[in-house]
Amino acid sequence: MMTTKMEAELFCLHCKEDTPHTVVYVGQSLKRIKCNKCGSALEIKKDKLIEHYAVDFIERVFTKPYRMTKELEGDLKKFIISLPIRIITKPYRIAKEVEDLISGRKDE
Ligand SMILES: [Zn+2]
Secondary structure, three states: OOEEEEEEEEEEOOOOEEEEEEEEEEOOEEEEEEEOOOOEEEEOOHHHHOOOOOHHHHHHHHEOOOOOOHHHHHHHHHHHHHOOHHHOOOEHHHHHHHHHHOOOOOOO
16 A cells, blocks of 8 residues: 655644654555654554544545645644544554553553
């Protein structure tokens, strides 16, 4: 499947500020949002979001756009800030180590 990468200025939950992010779409679906500054990534599982968001909002954010527009960037900002905390993954490089060690939830 085709991978599309786009840049957007978004709020990072780890840096606690707006930083450049890489937004990755695989096929037609939003797959990952990664902070270019600290490397933390949100791996997105669309089916887990259905219970939290309106379907039209999910479609707008998740369907691959032709380009990163201001409107989409605004939607992504809203989306990230409103994400339920349990959907947010560990910073990416830590997550790589942790996923081999545990299958359940582990607190900091
Ligand atoms: Zn960050």
